[in-house]
Amino acid sequence: MSQSPDRISNSFRTRGNAVRLAAAASVTLLCGCSWLSNKEKVQAPKMASAETLYNYGIDALHSQRYTLASGEFELLQQNYPYSGYTGNAELMEGYAYYLQGEYALSVQQLDRYLELHPTSPDAAYAFYLRALCYYEQIADVQRDQQGTTEAMDALEEVVTRFPQTAYARDAQLKIDLCRDHLAGKEMLVGRYYQQQHNYEAALNRYQRVVQDFQTTNHVAEALHRLVEVYMALGLADEAKHTASVLGYNYPDSQWYRYTYNDLREYHLLSNGTVQPKSHAQGFMSRMWHAVF
Structure with a gap:
C-alpha cells in the first residue's frame, strides 16, 4: 500500500528527531566520560620523589615499622630504577627483611644487591648481613645442623673477602661459636651411641671432636x-x-x-x-x- 506524502514526511521527521536525540545523547555521554577522565587525573596522587620514598623507608626502620619500610624501598626501586637512591634502597630492603625475621627474603634481596653492585663500598656489610641471616637460623643441637654449616660458610666468606674489617672480626667470633655448636652436636650423638653400647660409632664422634674441633669447649x-x-x-x-x-x-x-x-x-x-x-x-x- 502506498503512503501519503504527509505520512512519509512525518516518518522522516520522526526518524530525524530520533537521530538528533541519539546524537545529542552520545555527545552528552562523551562529554561526561571526558569530564570523569579529567576528574580522575586531577585526583590521582602524585608519586613521591625517590629521595622522599627513601626517607620514608628510613623513618619506618627507625620506628620499627619494618614491613612498611620494605614496602617503601620496593616502591622506590619499581618507580626509580636508575635513581642514585636505588642501590641503597635495595640494600635497606634486605635489612628490613632481616629485622622482620624474613631471612629467606633477606638473603634473596642481598644476593640481588651483590649481583648488581659487586664492587660497592657496602658490599662487606651486605655479605655480613647475609651471613647473619644464616646465623640466626641455627637450630638447637637436638636438630639437624645443616643450617650451622651454611652459616659457617657464609661467615668464612666475610672473613676471606674482607679480612681487615670489623665485620670480619665479628664473623670470626661467630665462626667459633658455630664450631662449638657443631662439636656439641657430635658429643650429643656420641653419648647416645655410647649409651647404646655402639662403641665404634661413639669413638668416631668423639675422635672427630678432638681432631676437628680442637679449639672448642x-x-x-x-x-x-x-x-x-x-x-x-x-x-x-x-x-x-x-x-x-x-x-x-x-x-x-x-x-x-x-x-x-x-x-x-x-x-x-x-x-x-x-x-x-x-x-x-x-x-x-x-x-x-x-x-x-
Missing part, C-alpha cells in the same frame, strides 16, 4: 669419653694414653678428675700418671700467673 669431655669407651672395650693402653693427653692439656678440669678416678678404679694408674689439680690448686695457679 668440648675437647676435654671428648677425651674423657674416649677413655671410658676404651676401657669398656678392654683397650687399656689406649685408655691410659688418652688419659695422659687429657691430664697434660686439662689438668684442672672436672673431666680429668673423672678420668683419674676411673683409672684408679680399673687399676690403670702408673707412677707417671698426672694427678688432677683440686679446685683450690687450679685457682691459686691461675692467680700466680696473673700476678707474675
